[in-house]
Amino acid sequence: MNGELAVAPRDGGVRTDLGEAAGWPEYAAELRGVLAAVIAASSVEVLLIDALALGERLPEELAWLRNGVAVTPVQAVDLFVEMLGRGTSPFFRLLGADVLRIEQSWNAVVFLPMTQEVYDALDDLSDEHLEIQWRRSEPDLLMVEAPVEVVADEGFWTAVRAAAQSGTTLLQERWAFGVCGSRWFLVTPENVEEVISEVQPRSLVRVAADPDLRVRLMDRSFTAFTAPLKPGELACHEVPGGVEDEDEVAEVTGAGFDLFLAGAALDELYAVVPDADGVVRRQWEDPKQFL
Structure with a gap:
């Protein structure tokens, strides 16, 4: 350009x-x-x-x-x-x-x-x-400054399977920006293969292994879920910038979302899903750079 x-x-x-x-x-x-x-x-x-x-x-x-x-x-x-x-x-x-x-x-x-x-x-x-x-204008290469470099390969999915065996495991598949650009799953030993087969190429997959869902860091990004969690795709309420006061927390819990997952819980196990030929053709910003 x-x-x-x-x-x-x-x-x-x-x-x-x-x-x-x-x-x-x-x-x-x-x-x-x-x-x-x-x-x-x-x-x-x-x-x-x-x-x-x-x-x-x-x-x-x-x-x-x-x-x-x-x-x-x-x-x-x-x-x-x-x-x-x-x-x-x-x-x-x-x-x-x-x-x-x-x-x-x-x-x-x-x-x-x-x-x-x-x-x-x-x-x-x-x-x-x-x-x-x-x-x-100067050349614009559309480069992501700090891209996710981990590929959702067999090694990554082995780690997800191990997490599902060990305790509560939440998986986010982000396929677009914005509060409606992702979907969430409760992954269990029984459904992990089905969830793996459902995620789509070029998505960013982030996994929270055995997270504490009781912590409420109001001034930071979080996602709220309905208790009890059930295996499979989950209803959720994403709050990208956190909330300012207890009244806003009450709005979330009043809508039936009373389990809170801090965004930072997703910054350890994540990868980009490659195309069928194993090549990653979508870049996502590495979430760790925002810590």
């Missing part, structure tokens, strides 16, 4: 109200044309969903959405513009090999980091309803 195209709506109402604005249909139609033209100029045949973030559960029609999923250019344009119009979860960016990236800001501005070659291949872009600006 050595530059980016910034595309913004000329209509101020679109910037604030997104898909609810009167001028949205014109902006969306013109934006679709620009995105399609840029993708065509990049000569990529598929784009990958990346940096998926979920503030709420995926609707049924988008249940297939995952980091690393490949979509066609037509699908990519439709998904991205629909996401932009909603202004709510799910959020994601699109990667076109190493020549193009498509991402959004909060006010309907779209950024398209791209190579100089892609930009030079563009013809005149329609801008009746858009403000389009090209600006040069």
